[in-house]
Amino acid sequence: MDKSLTLTLNGAAGTVTGSCHEFVFGKSRILVDCGMFQGSRTLEGLNSEPFAFNLRHIDAVVLTHAHIDHSGLLPRLAAEGFNGPIWCTQPTADLLEYMLADSGRIHEADTARRNRRRDRSGEDPIEPLYTEADAMAAWGMCRPVELEEWFEPAPGFRVRLWNAGHILGSASAELEANGTRVMCSGDLGPDNKAFHPDPEGPSGFDHVLCESTYGDRTREPVTIEARRKVLEAEIRGALDRGGNLLIPSFALERTQELLLDIVELLRAKAIPPVPVFIDSPLASRATSVFKRHAAELEDLHGSCVFEHPQLHYVESVQESIRLNSVSGAIILAASGMCEGGRIRHHLIHNLFRRESTVLFVGYQAGGTLGRVILDGAQRVRISGQDVHVRAAIRRIDSYSAHADQSELLDWVASRAPIRGSLFLVHGEEGALQTMSRLAQTRAPDATMVVPAIGETWELSAGEAARRLKTGRVELATDIDHDWQNAYADFVTGLRRELGQIADDQARKEALAQMRKVLDSYAAHKNGRRKHGKNHASRER
Structure with a gap:
């Protein structure tokens, strides 16, 4: 052996x-x-x-x-x-x-x-x-x-x-x-x-x-106090724009860190008494585990920051949908890379608004929606919908x-x-x-x-x-940005680019050329398949 x-x-x-x-x-x-x-x-x-x-x-x-x-x-x-x-x-x-x-x-x-x-x-x-x-x-x-x-x-x-x-x-x-x-x-x-x-x-x-x-x-070494000053500036800037501050946040740890800092800023009156919605049932449950282990954690100083009156834990889907009519609030929602969860719903309703702000506070892996937005996309595709990106896109690295x-x-x-x-x-x-x-x-x-x-x-x-x-070396080229990312990029810009063509006849010709390219790939594939069958027959 x-x-x-x-x-x-x-x-x-x-x-x-x-x-x-x-x-x-x-x-x-x-x-x-x-x-x-x-x-x-x-x-x-x-x-x-x-x-x-x-x-x-x-x-x-x-x-x-x-x-x-x-x-x-x-x-x-x-x-x-x-x-x-x-x-x-x-x-x-x-x-x-x-x-x-x-x-x-x-x-x-x-x-x-x-x-x-x-x-x-x-x-x-x-x-x-x-x-x-x-x-x-x-x-x-x-x-x-x-x-x-x-x-x-x-x-x-x-x-x-x-x-x-x-x-x-x-x-x-x-x-x-x-x-x-x-x-x-x-x-x-x-x-x-x-x-x-x-x-x-x-x-x-x-x-x-x-x-x-x-x-x-x-990263520049940042103390918790210095990090809070950066967050304070971002919150004030977002509120000055008049819209919501939307923070894609991981339900575990990142949300609790943000709540710690936001509550300390509220207590110090460094920011106005803005409502803070934690729109993630998972984040709420993870927070309950933090409460359970509070005695083992640093920086809490015996206070229960997670029960501050400005914090509102959103549980039901109906409560989450009602946030569509809210303005001038802080909304924390998962997932942190925008790949699932309620954050996608809030992005659909906030990304196109110039008065809104999206603040990224965590790592965005290649190929994720969060990375696409952070990299400056003008349009994104979310749950089958094309969404213009007009909101202010901001980032803080010190929460990593x-x-x-x-x-x-x-x-x-x-x-x-x-x-x-x-x-x-x-x-x-x-x-x-x-x-x-x-x-x-x-x-x-x-x-x-x-x-x-x-x-x-x-x-x-x-x-x-x-x-x-x-x-598996074949995975190397598709790990960060595969053909489906490229497809989403192409589709979200297609209507606008066709609209920039001078007339309807030219647009039809452009579409016909695209169809010809796709048909050529299909014919090539069918040809290879037929050749393979004939080759196999000869061998038999």
Whole structure:
């Protein structure tokens, strides 16, 4: 029996989502995270592909934190037969009760909505990726464990979790197997993060997996007080325009940080007593978990900021729709990258208004609607509707829950010496390449590895990792911006561009030329198919 330790990257390689690291030692197999892919439609399509592993051979999952790009495929594991333990911190388990259930409901609702669309008339119905019941089954498998306490998720493995300073309950995972020490960073928080102390962990590893989300950018160090001054200016500017301030916000952690700062600004009378609507049932439930763990959190100073009278938690769809008639309010809604949830509804009703403001406060992955808007699109397509972008588009970087380049490099240096390899994961191409160049100076003994999805590596003590299997290189060009992003860009501008053509006859000719191009591709495909059949007949 092969007794080497191997690592397969099933996600978060060349992209910032879909985190799933598979470790195998002998007959034992564990996953560190099992997250959903988010971003381009090609990338999201990976969520419904068959798992790259036999899930009945997986002994356990070690979960670093509750964000859906790290936990979101756990319900699918449960639906397809996995029934092993999911090891995580207690706050992560508490959050998963709501995070996974909400994800299941979204999948069911989105699937039902797509099946009702007129452009899908006559097609076979789509099945949801998983259901709320699957999500609750996965949550029931959680096995909470204290930070820095060793546990054995499978024979031959021992693991302990370390504070990662990213969100409530987040952890880095230290693994030992076959005499080899490995550290998986999970997502790392920045210095001066609200609620949580800075990331922690031991030094001296054979191999380290480090997230690289912001590996290509360094932020100016900002205290919480300075960050509030920036937010104050943005709120005042938005209210001066006369419309709503719409903040796409992740339901977990980002919403609670914003509420902390907004309430402090209200208490100090730094902003007028503006109504603040938290239009995300998931954010409301996540906030209840923060209340439950308030004694463990920094910066609250014993006060319950989440119950301020200007805060209004919106639960029902009817309440959310009534916000269409509101003006001069702050509306926080998920999702943070505008890929789903109630934020899309609010964007439809606010993006076209010049008096409105959209304030981005978090990372926008390539291919997401949030990234498209932030990159300056004049029109976007939301839920089948073309929407003009006339609102003021603003951004604050100081709310990031991720460490920046300098903080990541400091974390790497604190893990040294790294005697084998440093794997750079959970980043886009530019961030990964920059980190690969700079990290060598902070871990001079380590071999730099920027893996692709699907690669398998042998991990030995004191030696550079050895690649055993190549990855899915065909995904590289579609990770950030696939053909469906290009299609949306083309369609949203098509009517306007046709309108700029001089006369109706010229417009008809332009459309005829487009049709000719599409027909040529169809004919080419049919020709290849016919040639293939004839070739097969000759062989027989």
